Amino acid sequence: MFDFTEQVVVIAGGRSGINRGIAEAFATAGARVAVFSRDQSKVDATVKALQELGAKACGFSADVRDSEAVQSGLQNIAAQWGAFDVLVSGAAGNFPALAGDMSSNAFKSVVDIDLNGSFNVLHHAYPLLNKPGASVINISAPQAFVAMLGQSHVCAAKAGVDMLTRSLALEWGGEGIRVNSIVPGPIENTEGMKRLATNEKMKELTRQSVPLKRLGRAQDIANACLFLSSEWATYISGVVLPVDGAWSLAGASGLNAVMETTLRS
Numbered sequence: 001m002f003d004f005t006e007q008v009v010v011i012a013g014g015r016s017g018i019n020r021g022i023a024e025a026f027a028t029a030g031a032r033v034a035v036f037s038r039d040q041s042k043v044d045a046t047v048k049a050l051q052e053l054g055a056k057a058c059g060f061s062a063d064v065r066d067s068e069a070v071q072s073g074l075q076n077i078a079a080q081w082g083a084f085d086v087l088v089s090g091a092a093g094n095f096p097a098l099a100g101d102m103s104s105n106a107f108k109s110v111v112d113i114d115l116n117g118s119f120n121v122l123h124h125a126y127p128l129l130n131k132p133g134a135s136v137i138n139i140s141a142p143q144a145f146v147a148m149l150g151q152s153h154v155c156a157a158k159a160g161v162d163m164l165t166r167s168l169a170l171e172w173g174g175e176g177i178r179v180n181s182i183v184p185g186p187i188e189n190t191e192g193m194k195r196l197a198t199n200e201k202m203k204e205l206t207r208q209s210v211p212l213k214r215l216g217r218a219q220d221i222a223n224a225c226l227f228l229s230s231e232w233a234t235y236i237s238g239v240v241l242p243v244d245g246a247w248s249l250a251g252a253s254g255l256n257a258v259m260e261t262t263l264r265s
């Protein structure tokens with residue numbers, strides 16, 4: 001449906017889960033796809049899988065908290081393939097822990113990966129983006145606007161990510177760069193879901209708390225990414241788009257029923 005032939009797509013955190021689903025969708029739509037995360041051997045396996053889909057693909061390892069490693073990895077991709085048409089920033093960390101029980105370093109580690117790491121990715125990609133025309137997408141979470149038990153670190157970090165989206169949409173709009181957030185709901189078969197819904201009962205509770213009565217699929221998020229980066233969305237910027245079956249509208253009660261089971265039982 002969408003044609004991204006020869007466009008350069010870079011995905012932070014692209015070796016697994018939702019971000020990998022996004023990488024596969026762009027690869028299938030003809031793009032050249034670069035992925036990076038911390039683990040080189042896992043990045044290599046993902047690159048191979050993308051190549052098997054018929055795409056040009058490459059990758060590198062970098063921790064998004066390491067500003068210099070991110071910069072040099074991104075510069076190498078641009079030297080090889082040219083300016084980036086699409087940048088997806090989706091590297092993140094999460095674990096359920098009540099604020100009173102977690103250390104300062106635990107809180108900091110998630111804020112450093114999700115928020116400061118996103119800044120590093122966006123900041124170093126900025127000079128390498130195709131201007132005009134680039135699409136930048138931050139992967140957020142419902143915790144950005146729905147308070148959730150055991151998720152104070154993620155709530156704070158992802159709220160920051162969405163304000164980064166809005167700020168950069170303002171700052172970079174004049175150069176023809178669009179910046180949006182996508183907010184996935186609970187997505188099946190992902191690390192994020194496994195960490196919050198640790199057994200079948202909790203998975204079912206989560207499913208029931210979604211107004212559309214199903215868990216999301218990585219493809220649901222990839223579809224939104226392709227649309228937002230396509231010619232059909234060239235006037236959309238600064239948007240925080242939930243793709244969550246209306247899960248966030250179910251409010252704290254739906255989400256927190258699940259977390260209550262995890263953290264206070």
Ligand code: HXC
Pocket residue numbers: 092093094095096097102103104105106107109110141154185186187191192193195196
């Ligand atoms: C309390 C914990 C903890 C836990 C780690 N810590 N796990 N505290 N409960 N379960 C503490 C550690 O004790 C340490 O504090 C600090 O956090 C840093 O831990 P490290 O293991 O040294 O950090 P690091 O190796 O950098 O790993 C980062 C991580 C890890 C976030 C802790 O889990 C990770 O790498 N995650 C990446 C994959 C991931 O989380 N994917 C899911 C994304 S889903 P001290 O004080 O001991 O030094 C998502 C949203 C999902 O983001 C939304 C679903 C709806």
Ligand code: NAP
Pocket residue numbers: 012013014015016017018019036037038039042062063064065089090091092093113117139140141142183184185186187188190191192193
């Ligand atoms: P995931 O598979 O664990 O994805 C996270 C990715 O980020 C991994 O590829 C991981 O690879 C990479 N990463 C983690 N820490 C990193 C770091 N410090 N530096 C570089 N890369 C790092 O989890 P997921 O559930 O699919 O989540 C993907 C995105 O969707 C995240 O932004 C998450 O917040 C968001 N989200 C998920 C859900 C859900 O239901 N799963 C819901 C809402 C939002 P390495 O470990 O190899 O580094």
